[in-house]
Ligand code: SF4
């Protein structure tokens with residue numbers, strides 16, 4: 001993964017399956033850093049509505065996503081005709097700690 | 110058919126040249142509040158260019174501009190509506206209402222009204238057996254031009270019903286908003302595969318041996334496939350299976366109540382079966 005990976009944070013706002021403290025803490029870590037990043041209310045909602053922005057995310061070079069299970073996130077992008085590049089990195093806020101996710105997201109910052 | 114096309118405004122929290130950065134705490138508060146309302150938010154700093162390219166939706170640029178005056182901005186391509194607002198002295202609540210006000214009456218999908226509930230296929234596991242297509246009575250599944258199973262009408266899916274995930278012999282169907290693995294996308298263990306296989310024994314009531322024959326493209330299978338089973342028996346089996354899944358608490362009772370009439374169920378089941386057979390080249 002190159003040093004200039006773009007960062008994407010999913011808030012899982014439509015049916016909060018990601019623990020509130022984890023997503024709050026990851027957002028806080030991103031906000032404490034000097035990094036630019038993208039954030040969306042809910043990748044599932046975007047995928048359900050075939051939001052063309054998913055294509056922009058997938059096709060814009062190296063990407064790191066803080067969301068949930070990698071199989072799901074990959075599947076959502078594929079289902080929208082915007083498969084993620086092989087080296088896209090998916091951090092799992094449902095299973096990992098905020099420290100792990102934050103550190104991985106910001107390791108070049 | 111995807112019907113909801115109201116894209117959220119893209120809000121840009123601008124902290125680059127010409128603007129003062131917010132405190133980390135206020136930044137996180139503002140972003141969380143906007144995201145929880147359904148907006149997409151870009152944080153733009155002078156460090157690197159983490160921002161993604163833009164499409165045609167409206168852009169609202171918020172910042173603590175140095176002279177407390179938002180610059181007048183215009184998209185050089187003339188396609189995108191851009192507005193900038195200075196947020197000096199505003200708290201989170203004020204910022205959210207400023208964004209709401211700027212959006213005006215433009216419709217937007219918002220959390221709290223609807224839950225994104227639909228199956229997602231893990232194609233690294235899927236063997237294209239079409240059991241999900243034959244199973245679902247709500248036309249959620251379809252077949253692509255090149256004969257691949259697809260989730261085509263995800264809006265038809267019944268909220269909180271993950272029944273088709275049990276039908277899939279490969280544990281390839283996920284529901285992202287489900288509580289437990291492997292349906293929520295968690296890794297599939299050997300035990301899950303064993304369990305799912307047993308479940309298929311139960312759910313094979315739905316289509317009986319038709320499913321097995323669908324997988325077998327031999328000539329013998331083709332001739333057996335074309336033999337009709339008694340429609341009454343098939344309907345009875347389907348109802349039994351759905352009732353069993355409901356009893357187990359796996360599918361909500363409302364879904365059973367929302368089932369079409371028996372005639373319609375049979376018609377849909379036949380249609381789905383024919384589509385699955387056509388996609389697999391069984392005539
Ligand atoms: S991708 Fe995962 S984290 Fe994002 S909205 Fe869907 S379930 Fe939630």
Ligand code: SF4
Pocket residue numbers: 230234235236237238239240241242258276277278279280281282
């Ligand atoms: S039942 Fe499972 S393996 Fe078969 S087509 Fe559907 S998703 Fe693929």
